[in-house]
Amino acid sequence: xxxxxxxVLRAIVExxxxxxxxxxxxxxxxxxxxxVSAATVxxxxxxxxxxxxxxxxxxxxxxxxxxxxxxxxxxxLGKIKPLSxxxxxxxxxxxxxxxxLDDVVTxxxxxxxxxxxxxxxxxxxxxxxxAVRHLELVSLSPQRLMLVMITDTGRVEQRQxxxxxxxxxxxxxxxxxxxxEQLQGKPLTDAxxxxxxxxxxARPELKxxxxxxxxxxxxxxVSRTEERVAVAGAANLTRNGGYxxxxxxxxxxxxxxxxxxxxxxGRTDAGSGALLxxxxxxxxxxxxxxxxxxxxxxxxxxxxVGHMGVLGPTRMDYPGTIAAVRAVARYVSEIxxxxx
Amino acid sequence: xxxxxxxVLRAIVExxxxxxxxxxxxxxxxxxxxxVSAATVxxxxxxxxxxxxxxxxxxxxxxxxxxxxxxxxxxxLGKIKPLSxxxxxxxxxxxxxxxxLDDVVTxxxxxxxxxxxxxxxxxxxxxxxxAVRHLELVSLSPQRLMLVMITDTGRVEQRQxxxxxxxxxxxxxxxxxxxxEQLQGKPLTDAxxxxxxxxxxARPELKxxxxxxxxxxxxxxVSRTEERVAVAGAANLTRNGGYxxxxxxxxxxxxxxxxxxxxxxGRTDAGSGALLxxxxxxxxxxxxxxxxxxxxxxxxxxxxVGHMGVLGPTRMDYPGTIAAVRAVARYVSEIxxxxx
DNA sequence: ACTGGCACTCCTAGCCGGGGAGTGCCAAAC
DNA sequence: GTTTGGCACTCCCCGGCTAGGAGTGCCAGT
Numbered sequence: 001x002x003x004x005x006x007x008v009l010r011a012i013v014e015x016x017x018x019x020x021x022x023x024x025x026x027x028x029x030x031x032x033x034x035x036v037s038a039a040t041v042x043x044x045x046x047x048x049x050x051x052x053x054x055x056x057x058x059x060x061x062x063x064x065x066x067x068x069x070x071x072x073x074x075x076x077l078g079k080i081k082p083l084s085x086x087x088x089x090x091x092x093x094x095x096x097x098x099x100x101l102d103d104v105v106t107x108x109x110x111x112x113x114x115x116x117x118x119x120x121x122x123x124x125x126x127x128x129x130x131a132v133r134h135l136e137l138v139s140l141s142p143q144r145l146m147l148v149m150i151t152d153t154g155r156v157e158q159r160q161x162x163x164x165x166x167x168x169x170x171x172x173x174x175x176x177x178x179x180x181e182q183l184q185g186k187p188l189t190d191a192x193x194x195x196x197x198x199x200x201x202a203r204p205e206l207k208x209x210x211x212x213x214x215x216x217x218x219x220x221x222v223s224r225t226e227e228r229v230a231v232a233g234a235a236n237l238t239r240n241g242g243y244x245x246x247x248x249x250x251x252x253x254x255x256x257x258x259x260x261x262x263x264x265x266g267r268t269d270a271g272s273g274a275l276l277x278x279x280x281x282x283x284x285x286x287x288x289x290x291x292x293x294x295x296x297x298x299x300x301x302x303x304x305v306g307h308m309g310v311l312g313p314t315r316m317d318y319p320g321t322i323a324a325v326r327a328v329a330r331y332v333s334e335i336x337x338x339x340x
Numbered sequence: 341x342x343x344x345x346x347x348v349l350r351a352i353v354e355x356x357x358x359x360x361x362x363x364x365x366x367x368x369x370x371x372x373x374x375x376v377s378a379a380t381v382x383x384x385x386x387x388x389x390x391x392x393x394x395x396x397x398x399x400x401x402x403x404x405x406x407x408x409x410x411x412x413x414x415x416x417l418g419k420i421k422p423l424s425x426x427x428x429x430x431x432x433x434x435x436x437x438x439x440x441l442d443d444v445v446t447x448x449x450x451x452x453x454x455x456x457x458x459x460x461x462x463x464x465x466x467x468x469x470x471a472v473r474h475l476e477l478v479s480l481s482p483q484r485l486m487l488v489m490i491t492d493t494g495r496v497e498q499r500q501x502x503x504x505x506x507x508x509x510x511x512x513x514x515x516x517x518x519x520x521e522q523l524q525g526k527p528l529t530d531a532x533x534x535x536x537x538x539x540x541x542a543r544p545e546l547k548x549x550x551x552x553x554x555x556x557x558x559x560x561x562v563s564r565t566e567e568r569v570a571v572a573g574a575a576n577l578t579r580n581g582g583y584x585x586x587x588x589x590x591x592x593x594x595x596x597x598x599x600x601x602x603x604x605x606g607r608t609d610a611g612s613g614a615l616l617x618x619x620x621x622x623x624x625x626x627x628x629x630x631x632x633x634x635x636x637x638x639x640x641x642x643x644x645v646g647h648m649g650v651l652g653p654t655r656m657d658y659p660g661t662i663a664a665v666r667a668v669a670r671y672v673s674e675i676x677x678x679x680x
Numbered sequence: 681a682c683t684g685g686c687a688c689t690c691c692t693a694g695c696c697g698g699g700g701a702g703t704g705c706c707a708a709a710c
Numbered sequence: 711g712t713t714t715g716g717c718a719c720t721c722c723c724c725g726g727c728t729a730g731g732a733g734t735g736c737c738a739g740t
Contacts, residue, residue, distance in 0.1 A: 024733050037683050042734070060689045060733050100500045136478050140490065148488060148498075150480065158488075158496050160440045234574060235592035248588075252575035364702050379714055382703070400702050400720045 001051075006077060007034060008044045009053055013065050013073045017315050022062030067281035070293070070314060074278050078319045083327050087115065095331055101125070101154035105230050108308060108332055113233025115324040116295075118312035121261050124228040125153035125305040125336075127221060131187045137176040137213075142166040147216055151188070153305050154339060161216045164208045171206060175213060178202060183217075191221045229261045236312070250288035251311075260286065265296045265307040275304075276326055281314050295321045297329035301337035308332070341391075346417060347374060348384045349393055353405050353413045357655050362402030407621040410633070410654060414618050418659045423667050427455065435671055441465070441494035445570050448648060448672055453573025455664040456635075458652035461601050464568040465493035465645040465676075467561060471527045477516040477553075482506040487556055491528070493645050494679060501556045504548045511546060515553060518542060523557075531561045569601045576652070590628035591651075600626065605636045605647040615644075616666055621654050635661050637669035641677040648672070 011032040015023040025041040028034070034041070045063055048054045053069035056062070065073065083091070094111055098104040105122050112120030130151035138146040143166055148158045167175075178201060182194045195214050202210035234255060237248060254260040264284060266277065276297045282290050293316055296309030310325055351372040355363040365381040368374070374381070385403055388394045393409035396402070405413065423431070434451055438444040445462050452460030470491035478486040483506055488498045507515075518541060522534045535554050542550035574595060577588060594600040604624060606617065616637045622630050633656055636649030650665055 022733090026733080038733095039683050039685095039735095040681085042736095043682085046735080056734085058690060059735095061691075062733065100498075134478060134480060136476060136488070138474060138476050138488070138490070140474060146490065146496075148476070148478070150478070150486065156486075156498050158440075158498075232596060234596065235589050238589040238592065249575050249578040252578065256572060256574065362702090366702080377714055378702095379716090380712085383713085386704080396703085398721065399704095401722075402702065 002044070004034065004036070005044045005047060006072075007032070008041055009048055009065070009069060010073060010077045012045075012048075012054055012063055013069065013077070016064055017317055020315065022057060022064050024062040027062070065315070067283070067314065070280050070318070071283075074280070074318050074322075078322070080323045080326075081319045082323055083115075087324075088327065091115075091328060091331055095328075095335060098335070101156070104154075104332065104335060106232075108328060109230045109232035112308065112310055112324065112328055113236060115328070116310045116312070116321045117233075117239060118236050118310045118316065118321065119231065119233045119255065120308070120310050121255075121265060122230050122308040123262065123265055123306040124230070125151070125155055125300065127151065127155070127157075127188045127226050129153070129187075129300070129303065129305040130155060131185060132183045132191065133185075135176065135179045135183060135217075137172055137179070139167065139169070139172050145172070145213075147213070147220065149217075149220055152340065153300075153336065157220050159216055159220050161212065164212055167209065171209070174203070175206065175210065178210070179213070179217065188221050192218060195221070227258055227262055229258055229265075231255050231261070247288065247291065251292065254286075254288065264289070264294050264311065265309050266294075275329070276322065278318065278322065293318075295325050297325050299329040299333045299336070301333060301340050305336075342384070344374065344376070345384045345387060346412075347372070348381055349388055349405070349409060350413060350417045352385075352388075352394055352403055353409065353417070356404055357657055360655065362397060362404050364402040367402070405655070407623070407654065410620045410658070411623075414620070414658050414662075418662070420663045420666075421659045422663055423455075427664075428667065431455075431668060431671055435668075435675060438675070441496070444494075444672065444675060446572075448668060449570045449572035452648065452650055452664065452668055453576060455668070456650045456652070456661045457573075457579060458576050458650045458656065458661065459571065459573045459595065460648070460650050461595075461605060462570050462648040463602065463605055463646040464570070465491070465495055465640065467491065467495070467497075467528045467566050469493070469527075469640070469643065469645040470495060471525060472523045472531065473525075475516065475519045475523060475557075477512055477519070479507065479509070479512050485512070485553075487553070487560065489557075489560055492680065493640075493676065497560050499556055499560050501552065504552055507549065511549070514543070515546065515550065518550070519553070519557065528561050532558060535561070567598055567602055569598055569605075571595050571601070587628065587631060591632065594626075594628065604629070604634050604651065605649050606634075615669070616662065618658065618662065633658075635665050637665050639669040639673045639676070641673060641680055645676075 008028060011028045012023050015027060025038040025045060029036065029038040029041045045054065052066060053072060054063040054065050057064060091111060095104065095107055098107050105124055109120045109122045130153040132149065133152045134150045136148040138148065140146055143163050144160065145163050146158060146160045148156065150156050179198065182198060183191055186194055195217050198214045199207055199211045237251060263286065278293065278295050280293045284292065284294060291314055292311060293314045294309055294311050296307050298304035298307050300306060308329055310321055348368060351368045352363050355367060365378045365385060369376065369378040369381045385394065392406060393412060394403040394405050397404060431451060435444065435447055438447050445464055449460045449462045470493040472489065473492045474490045476488040478488065480486055483503050484500065485503050486498060486500045488496065490496050519538065522538060523531060526534055535557050538554045539547055539551045577591060603626065618633065618635050620633045624632065624634060631654055632651060633654045634649055634651050636647050638644035638647050640646060648669055650661055
């Protein structure tokens with residue numbers, strides 16, 4: 001494949017993203033200084049179409065990139081546009097003000113949505129990749145307890161439950177000591193085993209309570225709260241001249257389904273060391289997202305503990321979006337590092 | 341105003357809601373057994389239009405209810421359709437499974453969204469109407485502390501902060517005792533005063549730490565976390581043949597703005613003892629919501645501690661929606677009562 | 681290998697006219 | 711005096727049609 005053909009493809013992608021209209025040979029020849037005539041561009045276009053990178057909505061219309069075309073663009077042609085100094089500074093300032101993990105996550109979603117003009121999705125640090133920093137047991141009433149778990153990634157999960165018997169202050173202290181001894185510092189993936197042996201270690205009088213506590217602990221560690229995500233910028237779906245007009249419904253639905261969102265953010269780090277993934281159109285393997293692209297990145301202090309990303313139409317500004325997601329992911333990682 | 345004229349108005353509202361198309365005199369005369377001819381209905385319609393309850397999109401089209409028309413319908417004509425037994429049972433079962441306040445709130449939003457096919461909004465119990473049940477101080481590292489506040493309405497707010505000096509275990513215990521002594525049982529509206537006097541009560545060595553703690557407490561009580569809302573069912577905005585097609589953007593934006601949502605849920609209980617409010621079209625006093633109706637209800641154990649509601653097009657099924665919101669609000673109140 | 685020219689395709693926007701739904705009014709009937 | 715059937719009228723909606731234009735593919739010439 002010719003160098004010039006690649007240039008033509010780039011021109012088509014860029015123009016199409018900018019105008020949202022099929023782009024013709026004349027426009028390409030004129031607006032991008034290729035030094036050749038429209039007729040030549042036409043020949044290249046015929047080749048690109050044959051090879052599956054672009055297609056025509058109908059005879060005698062301009063060309064539109066296919067998923068394959070976008071893919072090639074992202075992999076080889078897109079020169080990442082770094083954020084402007086002002087944007088960089090805004091990111092830093094806005095995130096630096098965050099006071100805890102919740103705040104970091106919500107601010108991150110807003111920031112991503114604003115920078116990219118797309119829908120932003122941020123996963124809380126996965127419990128799978130976190131370790132117990134501290135467990136707190138609070139007695140709300142003689143029989144009602146609250147368990148608070150704080151992880152080294154800053155997540156705070158809390159859970160209330162009923163104790164099978166009334167507990168004195170000493171009992172609560174003892175239980176707190178017991179669970180912290182057993183679990184503090186342990187990665188949550190190892191927790192179930194440790195939790196299993198809790199009951200044996202307790203004083204006979206506390207055994208039933210301990211086993212209730214163990215159930216709650218286990219539940220906290222592996223249950224519904226395991227993955228959490230925050231979303232912002234849904235209104236951006238109506239941008240771009242309502243591109244999603246027809247298929248907006250399923251996307252709005254998906255945004256309220258953690259499972260789908262997690263699938264979209266996906267295993268960015270799987271195998272390869274690449275921290276950033278772009279999934280375009282049907283690469284997402286979800287029927288409703290055939291016109292949707294996802295730009296996602298892992299983040300975390302050192303190791304990846306979670307993912308964040310952005311979701312938009314396949315015809316989006318990849319270079320800009322990639323730069324934004326990468327910058328934000330990096331900076332959030334830094335912040336987590338500091339707070340460790 | 342004639343009884344029959346009211347019947348005609350009801351017919352128009354009901355048919356318009358069902359079909360989403362302007363309704364004509366013939367349809368009214370036929371489908372609703374009024375025992376009069378289309379010509380008579382026409383006369384009544386002319387009157388209703390004159391009085392501002394309905395209007396024509398253009399000459400020679402059917403009639404559409406105005407905001408004033410919907411209002412009359414809701415106030416005097418709509419017979420609330422109680423939920424079916426199956427629905428009732430589903431509500432009870434689904435909510436009974438909730439394990440804590442967070443769970444209650446998210447389940448409630450989903451339930452409302454599903455029952456009404458609209459967007460559901462649920463406000464967490466307002467801190468203004470809650471009292472401190474317990475304050476917990478957890479030491480994460482010698483200088484890093486976490487404050488956890490639990491209210492009598494079940495809300496749990498947590499906040500991390502840096503202490504100005506290293507603290508021993510005894511210090512933490514002492515501070516915890518101090519703040520609980522001063523605040524436990526107090527309504528949060530009274531808290532600021534009590535917090536103000538905290539520093540004086542502390543041991544000299546702990547004064548600086550206490551005042552830092554006081555700042556954090558104050559912040560927790562009155563800050564950004566004061567009002568929280570959960571939303572579900574945004575995808576329902578695309579129902580109804582995309583009624584919102586044109587104005588979807590501002591509504592999606594509003595759904596991410598707590599301030600706007602709170603304004604919409606509004607002071608349902610203000611003055612009057614009515615627990616349920618319907619605000620139609622420009623009664624909302626927000627420009628973008630001129631085609632939107634809100635059905636909201638207060639909830640809480642005994643007194644109202646928060647609001648929940650549903651948001652949809654002005655042409656919505658008021659009787660059904662009102663019944664659903666009322667039923668859910670009542671049941672959530674019951675649950676909070678039990679958990680008190 | 682590139683270019684200008686040219687015929688061809690097909691979409692789009694605008695115009696026109698018929699059909700239909702619904703109205704308002706009037707005179708007659710109950 | 712309220713109700714009714716009749717009737718002329720208005721205006722939207724829809725389909726078909728046409729003119730215009732953008733873009734293509736191909737070919738012959740450079």
